[in-house]
Amino acid sequence: MSRFVLNGVLHRAEAPGSMTMLDYLRTRLQLTAAKEGCAEGDCGACTIIRVGSSGRHEAVNACLMLVGQADGAEILTVEGLESANGGRITPVQEEMARLGGTQCGFCTPGFIAALVALGHDAGPLTDDTIHEALAGNLCRCTGYRPIVDAAREAGLSPFHQPARPPEPTPAQRHGGHAFFAPTSLAELLALRAEHPDAMLLAGGTDLGLDVSKERRQPPSVLHTARVRELCAxxxxxxxxxxxxxxxxxxxxxxxxxxxxxxxxxxxxxxxxxxxxxxxxxxxxxxxxxxxxxxxxxxxxxxxxxxxxxxxxxxxxxxxxxxxxxxxxxxxxxxxxxxxxxxxxxxxxxxxxxxxxxxxxxxxxxxxxxxxxxxxxxxxxxxxxxxxxxxxxxxxxxxxxxxxxxxxxxxxxxxxxxxxxxxxxxxxxxxxxxxxxxxxxxxxxxxxxxxxxxxxxxxxxxxxxxxxxx
Ligand SMILES: Cc1cc2nc3c(=O)[nH]c(=O)nc-3n(C[C@H](O)[C@H](O)[C@H](O)COP(=O)(O)OP(=O)(O)OC[C@H]3O[C@@H](n4cnc5c(N)ncnc54)[C@H](O)[C@@H]3O)c2cc1C
Ligand code: FES
Ligand code: FES
The missing domain is CATH 3.30.390.50 (CO dehydrogenase flavoprotein, C-terminal domain)
Structure with missing residues (x-):
């Protein structure tokens, strides 16, 4: 079972580690702010924020990221932003509404999540960094200028204090599914020998499409992201x-x-x-x-x-x-x-x-x-x-x-x-x-x-x- 902090609260995911975060949030938790537009990482409507052990706030595509990949991390969705901001709607949400950065609204939570992540970045906030941060978000209504204006006007400063994430789980099992997240090269190689047909998963931006788009659910996944020898x-x-x-x-x-x-x-x-x-x-x-x-x-x-x-x-x-x-x-x-x-x-x-x-x-x-x-x-x-x-x-x-x-x-x-x-x-x-x-x-x-x-x-x-x- 994958354990992570979700919108400030410790969460145990009752789902296979190989399910996409987007399916999990929307169908199991009814957290429907993140949307499914393309299911292949192109439109950004599904963007959520992952806070890893480094404390960095990273925008990620929930349609590609698997539930098992959230284990030991903190996840923020747009539903959790108000409470993370001391009970007040965030400035970028206010500016999006005031400046017409949202019309049909389908893409809006994805843009908000991408901009909140940018606001927690240590780098400078310029038109270039705003454009770079939004290159993975598509909007068919606004023409983008009001969205960029909203980002500029909001100022985008950090407001969320990372929580203490739970200890990662080396093997998450659910039903017939297994999601292994070894921490050493020796363990990774032993698991690969034991499970030769397991999906060898790094970030999942290629393999995630198998699950998201092709709707395949691999019975076992071998995740490399925690293997120290592979992370240096x-x-x-x-x-x-x-x-x-x-x-x-x-x-x-x-x-x-x-x-x-x-x-x-x-x-x-x-x-x-x-x-x-x-x-x-x-x-x-x-x-x-x-x-x-x-x-x-x-x-x-x-x-x-x-x-x-x-x-x-x-x-x-x-x-x-x-x-x-x-x-x-x-x-x-x-x-x-x-x-x-x-x-x-x-x-x-x-x-x-x-x-x-x-x-x-x-x-x-x-x-x-x-x-x-x-x-x-x-x-x-x-x-x-x-x-x-x-x-x-x-x-x-x-x-x-x-x-x-x-x-x-x-x-x-x-x-x-x-x-x-x-x-x-x-x-x-x-x-x-x-x-x-x-x-x-x-x-x-x-x-x-x-x-x-x-x-x-x-x-x-x-x-x-x-x-x-
Ligand atoms: C929207 C979108 C845009 C993209 N744009 C680009 C682009 O502009 N340019 C580009 O080059 N690619 C692009 N890609 C493809 C993808 O992002 C890259 O190929 C990425 O580097 C894959 O890395 P990953 O960690 O996500 O791999 P995964 O999806 O986890 O794995 C990819 C493959 O590598 C294997 N693998 C992973 N780690 C290891 C390892 N340690 N040893 C052996 N095999 C391993 C896996 O088994 C799998 O076969 C894009 C993908 C998407 C969805
Ligand atoms: S649904 Fe389009 S990027 Fe995820
Ligand atoms: S507001 Fe309609 S897709 Fe962006």
Whole structure:
């Protein structure tokens, strides 16, 4: 049984750990403020707030988060805000009503929860942070401006004092369902051997869809979020190692400090709700050809540390993806960590994501580039793409085309032409094969403009069609 503090009161959930929080709140507790819009993490109508052991207030999608994931945490829903605010309606709710930030009202509790979480964030409150915090919330009525105005007018300051959460439960059982949340790697591996068919769950932003959208209920779940060896970020002289269960939100400060362009990609990955649950390990384990972190990690020559009861081995991430959604991971193995080398002197890293929408959208094409320049010539280049093949992969012919060349627009165009030897992309609803090839080549020109052209960084949105051949 999952135990958590719900709106200030200790709660024991009489439900399988694999039920979604949204179903649990709405159908078992009749707490219906959080709504089901899309059931797949896109609309934010289901947003609730999770306060973890760090005391951070995190907006999360209740349609993806499972009841078992709430164990040992504190959950705030919009129903609990008034009492958390000393019996008064919160300023952001007042301003939403006063400024017309709500019309039909379906999306409103999700917006309120996202903004209350933002108000408890230590960071600055600016239009940019408001927009970033709301990128995962859709409204079909207001046009958003009154919502942003309400956030600005309300001031959004913290008011909720985290409660003392209950001790986490290592194994939650309900009916025939089991939800295991081990705290050590040894326990995780032993449970994986004992329950080979259990769903190996990190943040659940991919797997949660199986439950939420496909309405599957796995009989057993093996949750990695409490495994200490998977939750650490460790710095060495030449690398930083991220535990596989470190969430994007937790990884961002170290990632941004190492590789700002990688940090920028992660800030565009899903929404805050998704980044508060989702993990880099999950992005790799999912093995999607259009996942955002694998091309960056391949270009940066990252190494995966993989554990099994037999011990540990290291796999260069480049060798990890062996076919469409197939990986080199054995059945008894888990990804323990991802080791990212620190940048070497003179090295440049850039990554560019192209998607139909700027926010909260999956990549059509993503390119990642690590180049070393020596006296204006390309001394080394490592290039990887997502969205161009069945797996995220290196562009070796483009790399070869660059090697030793003066770093110029002509060299970038030459490398772009060489991509035809690297990839034969498919046509799907995100883009045609020809579009993907064109974009992948154009991104090399963008790289050149950003790193060598007079004037420095370009805003690709501002480039005219004629400039993007
Ligand atoms: C609305 C929405 C927007 C999204 N936007 C993006 C986006 O912009 N870019 C992007 O790349 N992705 C996006 N995603 C996909 C998803 O958020 C990411 O892939 C995320 O990193 C998955 O991590 P997770 O921890 O939630 O994984 P989970 O769903 O828990 O697991 C995913 C897979 O990884 C496996 N796994 C997890 N941990 C391990 C481990 N330690 N060892 C071995 N296998 C493991 C699981 O078994 C499962 O197969 C989006 C998803 C949603 C719902
Ligand atoms: S219901 Fe749309 S994000 Fe959860
Ligand atoms: S107020 Fe109607 S969907 Fe936002």
């Amino acid at each position: 970020v460790e710095e060495a002289s030449d690398s930083v190692t991220f535990g596989a269960a470190v969430t994007y939100t937790e990884a961002l400060p170290a990632l941004e400090a190492l590789y700002p362009s990688f940090g920028h990609i992660v800030r565009r990955l899903g929404s805050r709700q998704i980044r508060n649950l989702g993990t880099i390990g999950g992005n790799i384990g999912n093995a999607s050809p259009i996942g955002d972190t694998p091309p960056c990690l391949i270009a940066l020559d990252a190494t995966l540390v993989v554990s099994s009861p037999g011990g540990e081995r290291e796999i260069p991430i480049e060798d990890f993806f062996v076919g469409y959604r197939r990986t080199a991971l054995g059945r008894d193995e888990v990804i323990r960590a991802i080791r990212l080398p620190k940048p070497a002197p003179g090295e440049i890293f850039r990554a560019y994501k192209v998607s139909k929408r700027y926010d909260q959208d999956i990549s059509t094409v993503i390119g990642a580039y690590r180049i070393t320049l020596d006296g204006g010539a390309v001394a080394a280049a490592r290039i990887a793409y997502g969205g161009m093949a069945a797996v995220p992969a290196r562009a070796r012919r483009a790399e070869d085309a660059l090697h030793g060349m003066a770093w110029s627009e002509a060299a970038a165009l030459g490398a772009g032409a060489a991509l035809a030897g690297d990839f034969r992309p498919i046509t799907d609803h995100r883009g045609s094969a020809a579009y993907r090839m064109r974009v992948a080549a154009n991104l090399l020109v963008r790289l050149w403009r950003d790193t060598a052209a007079p004037g420095g960084e370009t805003d690709v949105m501002a480039l005219g069609a004629a400039e993007l051949r």
